[in-house]
Amino acid sequence: MNKRVEEVLNVQINREIYSSYLYLSMSAYFNATGLKGMANWTKIQYQEELSHAMKMFDYVNERGGRVILEQIERPAIEWTSPLDVFEGVLSHEEYITKNINELMSIATEEKDYATVNFLQWFVGEQVEEEANVNEILDQLNLIGDNKMGLVMLDKELVQRVFVD
Ligand code: OFO
Numbered sequence: 001m002n003k004r005v006e007e008v009l010n011v012q013i014n015r016e017i018y019s020s021y022l023y024l025s026m027s028a029y030f031n032a033t034g035l036k037g038m039a040n041w042t043k044i045q046y047q048e049e050l051s052h053a054m055k056m057f058d059y060v061n062e063r064g065g066r067v068i069l070e071q072i073e074r075p076a077i078e079w080t081s082p083l084d085v086f087e088g089v090l091s092h093e094e095y096i097t098k099n100i101n102e103l104m105s106i107a108t109e110e111k112d113y114a115t116v117n118f119l120q121w122f123v124g125e126q127v128e129e130e131a132n133v134n135e136i137l138d139q140l141n142l143i144g145d146n147k148m149g150l151v152m153l154d155k156e157l158v159q160r161v162f163v164d
Helices: 003-033 036-062 082-109 113-143 147-157
Strands: none
Touching (some): 036 082, 036 113, 082 113
16 A cells, blocks of 8 residues: 555554543543543543544555554543543544544545545544534533532433444
């Protein structure tokens, strides 16, 4: 496969695995603070990110490229509040959206249209992910310091299930 595209996909595989690691760390934080629904939501997010990494892993292999795994950075372990965590999720997802757009530009420049087509799925996924997090952030902002509201939102987030 095109070497430049192969290189940037390898970098992105590392970022997707880091994303999963970050969200699992958030899940551990929520478990420790008793918010089981938010712990569930971030754990599902961890599974989704791993599946993104695996989609890219399989794609590079399918195209005859070589996956090179690098060290995964240690994620944050502490946050100050649920709002702080979800603001972190949103800014991380915005960063990933920027990465996907850059990948798309490189694949287009290299006239690698199979990769452009492959990345299209991720473009749609990012729209969905940012919308989901924004919805939770809106609710958290409405809730403010209301503990009952937080408990109710937490109960709602316990229902999230993993869909590949
Ligand atoms: Fe949450 O993003 Fe992967 O791609």
